[in-house]
Each structure stands twice: as structure tokens, then as C-alpha cells.
Amino acid sequence: MGAGHGHRLHFHGHSAVHRLPAQCKLLALVLFVLCVVATPRTAYWAYALDAAALGVCIAASRVPVGYLAKRMLIELPFVVFALLLPFIALGDRTVVLGVEVSAEGLEAGLSLLAKATLGVVGGLLLAATTEPRDLLAGLEGRLPRQLIQIMAMMVRYLDVTSDQMRRMRIARESRGFVARNPRHWPVLAQGAGALFVRSYERGERVHLAMVSRGYVGQLPGLVHDEATTREWVTSLALPTTAAVAAVAGWWLR
Amino acid sequence: MVVEVTADHAREGTGAPVLTVDGLAYAYPDGHQALYGVNLEVWSGERVALLGPNGAGKTTFVLHLNGILEAGRGTVEVSGMAVAKANLAEIRRRVGLVFQDPDDQLFMPTVADDVAFGPANLGFSGAELAAKVEHALEQVGMADYAKRPPHHLSYGQRRRVAVATVLAMQPEILVLDEPSSNLDPQSRRELSDILLALDITILMVTHDLPYALELCPRSVVLSEGVIVADGETGQVLSDEALMRAHRLELPYGFDPRQLHPRRYGGSCPPSVDICKTGQRHQLQEDT
Numbered sequence: 001m002g003a004g005h006g007h008r009l010h011f012h013g014h015s016a017v018h019r020l021p022a023q024c025k026l027l028a029l030v031l032f033v034l035c036v037v038a039t040p041r042t043a044y045w046a047y048a049l050d051a052a053a054l055g056v057c058i059a060a061s062r063v064p065v066g067y068l069a070k071r072m073l074i075e076l077p078f079v080v081f082a083l084l085l086p087f088i089a090l091g092d093r094t095v096v097l098g099v100e101v102s103a104e105g106l107e108a109g110l111s112l113l114a115k116a117t118l119g120v121v122g123g124l125l126l127a128a129t130t131e132p133r134d135l136l137a138g139l140e141g142r143l144p145r146q147l148i149q150i151m152a153m154m155v156r157y158l159d160v161t162s163d164q165m166r167r168m169r170i171a172r173e174s175r176g177f178v179a180r181n182p183r184h185w186p187v188l189a190q191g192a193g194a195l196f197v198r199s200y201e202r203g204e205r206v207h208l209a210m211v212s213r214g215y216v217g218q219l220p221g222l223v224h225d226e227a228t229t230r231e232w233v234t235s236l237a238l239p240t241t242a243a244v245a246a247v248a249g250w251w252l253r
Numbered sequence: 254m255v256v257e258v259t260a261d262h263a264r265e266g267t268g269a270p271v272l273t274v275d276g277l278a279y280a281y282p283d284g285h286q287a288l289y290g291v292n293l294e295v296w297s298g299e300r301v302a303l304l305g306p307n308g309a310g311k312t313t314f315v316l317h318l319n320g321i322l323e324a325g326r327g328t329v330e331v332s333g334m335a336v337a338k339a340n341l342a343e344i345r346r347r348v349g350l351v352f353q354d355p356d357d358q359l360f361m362p363t364v365a366d367d368v369a370f371g372p373a374n375l376g377f378s379g380a381e382l383a384a385k386v387e388h389a390l391e392q393v394g395m396a397d398y399a400k401r402p403p404h405h406l407s408y409g410q411r412r413r414v415a416v417a418t419v420l421a422m423q424p425e426i427l428v429l430d431e432p433s434s435n436l437d438p439q440s441r442r443e444l445s446d447i448l449l450a451l452d453i454t455i456l457m458v459t460h461d462l463p464y465a466l467e468l469c470p471r472s473v474v475l476s477e478g479v480i481v482a483d484g485e486t487g488q489v490l491s492d493e494a495l496m497r498a499h500r501l502e503l504p505y506g507f508d509p510r511q512l513h514p515r516r517y518g519g520s521c522p523p524s525v526d527i528c529k530t531g532q533r534h535q536l537q538e539d540t
Contacts, residue, residue: 133362133402152362159404160356205357212319212350213371213422214342220373222366 009071009127016234017061018129021227022138024235029126031239035246036118041111043249050118053241054125063128071124078116085109137224149219161199168195269333270294271426271454276327277317278478287313289478290327295426300448300455300514302465302486305475306500311458314475315428318456319348332425346375349419353431355411359403364395364414367403371422389421390414393447409440413447426454433464449515462490462503470514474499486514 017025032050039046058065086096089105096106130138132155139148168191179188207215272295280286287310295301305311316322317329320336329336331347352358361367368386377385390396393413403411412432419427432448433441445468448455459465465472465486472489474482476499482489489495490509496502503509 133366136362153360155362156360156402156404157356202357205352205354206360208316208321209350209352209358210360210370211321212345212348212352213418214345214374215370216342216374220370220378222362 011063011128015062020235022130022134024227024231028235028238029122032242033119035242036115039246040249046245046249047114049245050242061129068124075120082109082113137222271297273330278326300469302469302472303458309475310478319345346422347425349424349427351415351429355415358415364401365399368418368421385421389417393417409436429457433461
């Protein structure tokens with residue numbers, strides 16, 4: 001089991017971006033996305049500015065562009081929708097490459113594509129440079145503790161449960177099962193039921209193990225570093241740029 | 254059939270008993286009776302194997318030792334303190350329970366967080382907590398893995414971390430439920446090296462008989478809710494009638510009469526950073 005450090009989205013490194021405290025990066029990402037969304041639709045140069053700022057962050061993080069590009073496949077549904085918009089939207093028509101499309105739809109599609117891409121790349125960069133544990137620790141004191149603990153358990157047991165699911169699927173397939181049509185759905189449902197029962201039982205065992213180590217209903221917090229002013233300033237540079245771009249976009253409209 | 258084997262000459266420990274179980278009986282809420290009056294004493298410094306077939310009540314018994322289950326009848330005492338509601342916090346510090354599946358025990362995002370869970374519940378924090386975590390991980394040779402998430406460790410490494418999670422609470426007795434299950438031979442040996450190097454009383458629940466012989470000078474057989482034998486491990490395992498009567502079987506070709514429990518000698522386990530002899534050892538590479 002020579003698995004690396006973090007999860008599948010994480011790119012191990014020690015760059016300046018990796019080293020920033022998780023809470024700084026998280027807040028920066030949220031603000032950045034809000035600013036990008038608030039940018040006027042047709043201010044394409046503002047998107048370019050946002051993209052350039054994000055590009056600087058990626059370069060600083062030393063995460064290979066190809067690594068992020070592969071994971072951007074998650075954006076595909078948005079891309080399809082954005083490409084459809086010019087064709088299905090109503091309003092004034094315009095001609096692009098010899099095809100008549102809706103001018104408003106074209107605008108909406110382009111801005112949707114730009115905003116979605118900026119958001120996804122920002123999110124991927126955060127995931128690539130931050131361990132899930134640090135992300136949770138960064139939220140400590142900012143979200144209700146119970147919520148953080150639930151998320152921590154989820155992060156911990158997601159792999160265990162999905163591994164169990166995979167083993168059950170392999171066991172089914174090894175006995176010649178292929179889900180071809182709805183008649184096979186009951187088998188899949190039973191598999192899901194078995195998985196639920198097993199997870200529930202594991203939950204009980206985990207609780208026993210916790211109680212054995214003196215758990216009385218209050219979980220200790222995750223240890224995390226407090227961010228310095230300098231780190232806050234560094235990480236807020238990205239959303240500040242996006243905010244300037246958005247404001248300028250409205251100003252010059 | 255009940256065979257009594259005297260335990261006196263098998264006893265290695267000294268002083269007062271760490272664990273005293275007297276007439277412990279327990280029935281589950283559904284009426285199924287699991288324990289019918291168990292008597293057991295474990296002395297300080299002993300390593301005792303609790304043997305028994307599946308369904309003998311081993312795990313039920315173990316859950317009484319730290320008060321997870323409440324005795325129907327009889328008493329359990331740990332270093333003179335009765336297992337009762339009022340002292341549960343202290344009892345759970347004194348009795349370190351290592352569960353069979355390390356995935357049940359390790360539930361925090363990283364190894365260090367998990368090892369910190371027990372001592373944090375005891376009220377430790379800051380540098381003191383960090384020192385306890387580091388020391389416990391060093392004891393099992395896993396100090397280099399503190400920041401890793403548990404699901405990225407091998408099964409053997411996870412089992413070792415599970416041992417560290419209770420060592421960090423400085424228990425008086427370490428209770429291990431099937432410690433060798435699912436381990437490959439090398440992980441098995443690494444774990445036994447670690448357990449032998451620990452200066453702690455051990456009660457090991459298992460049906461891995463060679464492992465019991467390797468680690469524990471004394472063995473106790475639990476069958477159908479009662480203790481049916483208590484004596485020197487080699488002697489207990491050599492009693493063919495006893496073994497057959499209680500569904501305990503030695504692996505093919507294994508002869509307990511020719512083997513003896515390992516004792517902690519001068520050579521130190523390779524997987525332990527600092528051991529009893531005070532020498533520092535090369536940490537083993539991740540395999």
C-alpha cells in the first residue's frame with residue numbers, strides 16, 4: 001500500500017501556496033468565487049484578469065497545469081449547457097461562423113463558461129494544495145464543531161466504505177452478475193442495503209472504540225496553526241484582484 | 254469437561270493483581286447468556302493469552318474490563334478499583350483496549366490526531382499532549398507516519414497505530430482483541446517484537462495458538478462462558494483432550510512441546526526506535 005499523502009485531488013508539495021493555512025485559502029477561494037460571479041457578463045477583460053491572477057497562484061503552487069486540466073473534466077456538464085445556450089435562448093439573433101444563434105444566449109453561455117471555469121480551477125487548486133484534514137482543522141471555530149466532526153468522519157470512512165462497495169461489486173461480478181436491465185436492480189438494491197447495515201455496524205464499533213478511550217460526548221478539537229497577518233494578506237491578494245476586476249467591470253460598463 | 258491446571262509456576266508477574274475478575278456473569282438483553290461466572294486474576298507484568306473458540310464469550314468478556322458492558326453478576330477490579338459508573342473515566346485510562354479491526358479504532362483524519370484522542374479526553378493539551386503522542390508512536394515505530402491519514406497505511410501499520418492510541422493513555426493493562434488477525438507473517442512478527450518490548454501487562458484475546466505461545470507465558474481458556482483451563486501456555490496447548498473439547502486446534506505440524514515463549518532479550522526489534530536497552534535503532538523503511 002504505497003499510497004501517497006493525501007487524497008486523489010491532492011498534489012503533494014511544499015510551495016508557498018501549500019504552506020498557507022487552510023482557513024486563509026478557503027476564505028480566499030470563497031471571496032474569489034463571489035467576486036467572479038458578481039462580475040458583469042460581458043466584461044471579458046475582467047475574466048482575463050481573474051484568470052491571470054489565478055494563473056499566478058497556480059504557478060506559485062507548482063502544481064502542473066496538466067494535473068489540474070485532467071481534473072477539470074468535472075466541469076463538463078456546465079460546458080455542455082453553456083454550448084447549448086446560444087441555440088436554445090431567444091432574443092436577437094446574430095451570426096457566428098455562419099451559424100445563426102441567439103446573441104443573448106451566446107453572451108450568457110460565454111460568461112457561464114468563464115465563471116464556471118474560474119470557479120472550478122480555483123476549487124481544484126485549493127484541493128490540490130490542501131490536505132483534507134487541514135481543511136477541516138481550518139474550519140475549527142468557524143463552523144459548529146459537530147458539523148466538522150461529521151465531515152471528519154466522512155473523510156475518514158469514505159475510502160473504507162467505497163473500498164467495501166468495490167469488493168462487493170467484484171464479488172458479484174465474479175459470480176457472473178452483470179446489471180443489464182431493471183430486473184437486476186433488486187440485486188443492486190440489496191447490495192446497497194447490505195452496505196448500509198455494515199456501515200451502521202461499523203459506526204457502532206467505532207463508537208465502542210471511542211468510548212473505550214474515554215469519549216464522553218465531547219470530541220477534542222483538531223490542532224491547527226493560527227494564521228499570521230502576513231498569511232492573510234498574501235492569500236487575500238487573489239480575491240482582491242478579482243474584486244477590483246469586478247468593480248471596474250461595473251464602472252466601465 | 255473442566256481441566257484445572259495450576260497457574261502458579263506460569264506466573265511471571267509480581268505484586269498486587271492488575272486485574273481481578275470475580276464470578277462475572279452476563280446475559281445479553283435478548284436473554285442469550287454469554288458468561289457464566291468467570292474468575293481471573295492477572296498480575297502486574299504478566300502476558301496472558303485468553304484462548305477460546307468463536308462464540309466462547311471472549312469479546313463479551315473483554316468489554317466488561319473497561320465497563321462498556323455492565324456485569325450482570327460478579328465484579329471486575331483494575332488495580333483495586335472497581336469497574337463502576339463512578340470511576341469509568343479512570344478505568345478506561347487504566348485498561349487500554351485494542352480492537353480487532355483497526356479501521357474501527359482509527360477514526361480521526363490523521364494518525365497523530367487519533368493517538369491524541371485518548372489523552373485529550375483525559376484533559377491533556379498543548380506540548381504535553383504532543384509529547385505523549387510522539388512517545389506512543391515511537392513505541393510502535395510509527396513516529397514517521399504521524400501526519401498520514403490512517404487509510405493510507407498498510408494493515409499492519411494501522412494495527413500498530415491502534416496499539417499506540419491506547420499506549421498514549423499510559424494504561425496499566427493492554428487488552429488486545431485478536432491482535433494477529435489479517436496480518437502477514439512479517440507484520441505479525443513486527444507486532445510481536447513491539448509487544449515484547451513494551452513494559453506493560455498484557456491480556457491478549459486470540460485463537461491464534463502459535464502467537465499465544467510466542468508471546469504469553471500463561472494462557473487461560475474460555476469456553477461456553479467459563480474459564481476451563483489456566484496454566485503455562487505450552488502445557489495448556491499440549492493437553493490434547495482439553496484442546497479437542499473446546500474446539501481449539503493447533504496448526505498442522507505445530508508441536509508446542511518443542512517451543513517456548515519468546516522473552517525479551519538483548520536484541521532489539523528493528524521496528525522500534527528506542528527500546529529497553531536504551532540503544533537507538535534504525536527505523537524500518539516503509540514497505
